[in-house]
Amino acid sequence: xTDQTFGPTEYEYTERDLALYALGVGATREDLAxxxxxxxxxxxxxxxxxxxxxxxxxxxxxxxxIPNFNPMLLLHGEQYLELRAPAPTSGTLTTTGKxxxxxxxxxxCVVVMGTETKDAExxxxxxxxxxxxxxxxxxxxxxxxxxxxxxxxLNEAPKRAPDxxxxxxxxxxxxxxxxxxxxxxPLHIDPNMSSIGGFxxxxxxxxxxxxxxxxxxxxxxxxxxPAKIKNIKARFSKHVFPGETLRTEMWKxxxxxxxxxxxxxxxxxxxxxxxVELVPAEGEESAATGGASSEKGVAVxxxxxxxxxxxxxxxxxxxxxxxxxxxxxxxxAIFQFDITNTSGKTASWYIDLKxxxxxxGAGPAPTKADATVLISDADFVTLASxxxxxxxxxxxxxxxxxxxxxxxMKLDGVLQDAKKKSKL
Numbered sequence: 464x465t466d467q468t469f470g471p472t473e474y475e476y477t478e479r480d481l482a483l484y485a486l487g488v489g490a491t492r493e494d495l496a497x498x499x500x501x502x503x504x505x506x507x508x509x510x511x512x513x514x515x516x517x518x519x520x521x522x523x524x525x526x527x528x529i530p531n532f533n534p535m536l537l538l539h540g541e542q543y544l545e546l547r548a549p550a551p552t553s554g555t556l557t558t559t560g561k562x563x564x565x566x567x568x569x570x571x572c573v574v575v576m577g578t579e580t581k582d583a584e585x586x587x588x589x590x591x592x593x594x595x596x597x598x599x600x601x602x603x604x605x606x607x608x609x610x611x612x613x614x615x616x617l618n619e620a621p622k623r624a625p626d627x628x629x630x631x632x633x634x635x636x637x638x639x640x641x642x643x644x645x646x647x648x649p650l651h652i653d654p655n656m657s658s659i660g661g662f663x664x665x666x667x668x669x670x671x672x673x674x675x676x677x678x679x680x681x682x683x684x685x686x687x688x689p690a691k692i693k694n695i696k697a698r699f700s701k702h703v704f705p706g707e708t709l710r711t712e713m714w715k716x717x718x719x720x721x722x723x724x725x726x727x728x729x730x731x732x733x734x735x736x737x738x739v740e741l742v743p744a745e746g747e748e749s750a751a752t753g754g755a756s757s758e759k760g761v762a763v764x765x766x767x768x769x770x771x772x773x774x775x776x777x778x779x780x781x782x783x784x785x786x787x788x789x790x791x792x793x794x795x796a797i798f799q800f801d802i803t804n805t806s807g808k809t810a811s812w813y814i815d816l817k818x819x820x821x822x823x824g825a826g827p828a829p830t831k832a833d834a835t836v837l838i839s840d841a842d843f844v845t846l847a848s849x850x851x852x853x854x855x856x857x858x859x860x861x862x863x864x865x866x867x868x869x870x871x872m873k874l875d876g877v878l879q880d881a882k883k884k885s886k887l
Contacts, residue, residue: 470559474515487641488674510677512589516578519558541594565604618738625712629679635706641671669699679711697737717811761825776823787820799832804840834870837863
């Protein structure tokens with residue numbers, strides 16, 4: 464069933480629709496590039512990409528594979544949006560959809576739908592995945608309990624204070640305005656329908672909260688430039704009432720901004736397990752890919768640490784299979800290094816000595832790091848050269864460690880052993 468496709472559907476829009484969407488997610492006259500069609504940089508907010516795909520998602524033939532399907536039992540659980548190319552400021556976009564996965568959850572099933580949106584020239588501008596939970600459906604879908612697809616990726620908030628926080632109070636008319644962008648579900652406007660759903664007053668659209676948070680992250684870390692946003696993913700955890708205050712809490716992890724959205728008045732998370740992946744700056748592509756290739760190496764321009772990691776890579780990835788396996792068994796840990804250079808730019812590398820045969824790469828660790836080391840470019844070179852001690856640098860505040868802090872004590876041995884094995 465997961466090879467089923469549906470659509471295409473067309474979405475015709477003008478500059479007015481872009482401005483209306485921006486206003487619907489709380490943009491103001493200060494955000495001229497999104498609300499004023501004559502601004503030199505006028506264009507869609509990054510999260511506008513969910514709008515042309517929404518009608519295609521609604522056209523999904525659930526009844527073809529869900530027995531006795533009841534749309535009132537469908538909950539929008541997670542959303543993933545990928546920005547593939549710049550969208551025009553007006554025109555017609557065409558979207559096709561497919562079923563990515565259907566998973567039996569016991570008390571219901573999860574249907575993950577993927578949509579691809581193209582412009583008039585056939586260029587893919589947006590890719591979306593909608594993850595929907597349908598209550599009360601049993602025996603439908605695969606039995607693994609795990610969904611495939613980008614919409615289901617985990618993004619756990621770090622156990623430290625947020626690196627940035629933006630607070631915005633929604634208006635009591637927020638849902639009434641946002642719905643004009645195409646989500647006309649009466650749950651968000653009609654008190655009679657919201658009461659059937661168990662809410663005293665109509666609730667705010669999850670995708671409206673998604674847009675508000677995306678606006679916050681883009682402004683904080685991408686100068687509100689859609690070209691700097693690669694993708695955004697979020698899980699809808701709790702409802703929001705129009706008029707409540709949303710606080711977007713953000714953590715920068717390399718080129719990924721992990722975030723969550725808290726309803727201030729009730730101190731509950733409306734959005735969790737969320738992240739925006741930024742497009743890497745020119746020359747930093749390897750630092751954002753989440754893994755290194757032998758062909759590309761691990762060098763990142765502008766970082767003296769690059770040469771160190773080239774040396775470490777040779778050390779970790781040389782030797783017989785047995786030697787490399789023994790090295791992994793000795794350490795049993797994945798280290799990620801978030802290194803900041805003198806220009807204030809941050810790049811990431813990892814050393815995997817947990818999964819045999821071991822690896823060194825540029826970018827965030829492919830799987831969750833046991834310890835993430837935050838250090839300056841110059842200090843890392845000093846540490847790797849053996850001129851400084853990791854424990855002393857930690858105590859002096861030159862090294863910060865997230866995760867298993869005691870692993871920092873192994874850093875000296877890991878770095879010096881890898882250098883020795885490289886024979887450089």
